[in-house]
Amino acid sequence: MKMEHVDGKNEGKVVLFALSTCGWCSKTKELLKELGIAFDFVYVDLLPTEEMDDAIGLIEKWNPAGSFPTLIVDDRKAVIGFREEEIRGAFSK
Amino acid sequence: MNAGDISQDDVERKYQVLDREAGEGGYHLGPDNEFTKKLVRGLLINEGRYGYPACPCRFSRGIKAEDLDIICPCDYRDPDLDQYGACYCALYVSDAILSNKQSLSPVPERRPPRCERNSRKTIHTTQTGSLSYPVWRCRVCGYLCARDEAPLVCPVCKAKKDRFERFM
Structure with a gap:
């Protein structure tokens, strides 16, 4: 599954599963950019059909509802939805 | 488009x-x-x-x-x-x-x-033989109407006919 990379500070593997039409997904992406964190993202609705199920399967491991945005931080926690404080908190050390 | x-x-x-x-x-x-x-x-x-x-x-x-x-x-x-x-x-x-x-x-x-x-519940309809018309319910806003068929568009929330279910 091809992901797009955004450069920034290395905070481990940060992956954002998003939809190209979803308002809260754009807000999440903008927040990550504002925080200057390196991350990969994928618009699941724009994937080839055969790859959509792989993506949904990955999301459902962390978020059984399979909802968007799902942000997976360094394979240790997931933030579901645009929860600004939680996202900021995940990267403040 | x-x-x-x-x-x-x-x-x-x-x-x-x-x-x-x-x-x-x-x-x-x-x-x-x-x-x-x-x-x-x-x-x-x-x-x-x-x-x-x-x-x-x-x-x-x-x-x-x-x-x-x-x-x-x-x-x-x-x-x-x-x-x-x-x-x-x-x-x-x-x-x-x-x-x-x-x-x-x-x-x-x-x-x-x-x-x-997949196991989405369907509403339990009360079968009352005395109704002169079936009652249709809009799944979006709950609007009810008694007529032979559900309306093409819900007059309240504008949902289309396929969003209606038989209520009574």
Whole structure:
């Protein structure tokens, strides 16, 4: 599954599963950019059909509802939805 | 219509229609115009690629039978408006949000997960032989009407005929 990379500070593997039409997904992406964190993202609705199920399967491991945005931080926690404080908190050390 | 073919004018026109229909039914679109219009663009994109305006904030495979509950306005809008003051996308908001009496917070997904969705419950109808007409219920807003067939469009929330279920 091809992901797009955004450069920034290395905070481990940060992956954002998003939809190209979803308002809260754009807000999440903008927040990550504002925080200057390196991350990969994928618009699941724009994937080839055969790859959509792989993506949904990955999301459902962390978020059984399979909802968007799902942000997976360094394979240790997931933030579901645009929860600004939680996202900021995940990267403040 | 491809995503790239949707002009700002198209978005504007659709926004005006949704805004008017929302007002007529006692609903409100979100006050952040830029954000709301992004969602309207998402609805137009989905209408173009799937043939129906699936929720822009939910994943769709473009199979209408699987998505009847998330065609905008979705089956979950009204309970989310009651509980959180906004629908899942925040395309629609409550009076309290509009007048800044309540602040917008993320709305958790109310739609059941994929594995539970197939067994979607159908409403238990009361079979009363004495009714002169069947009663149809709009799954979006709960509007009821007694007539031979459900209306083409719900007069309250504008949901289409396929969003109605037999109630009695």
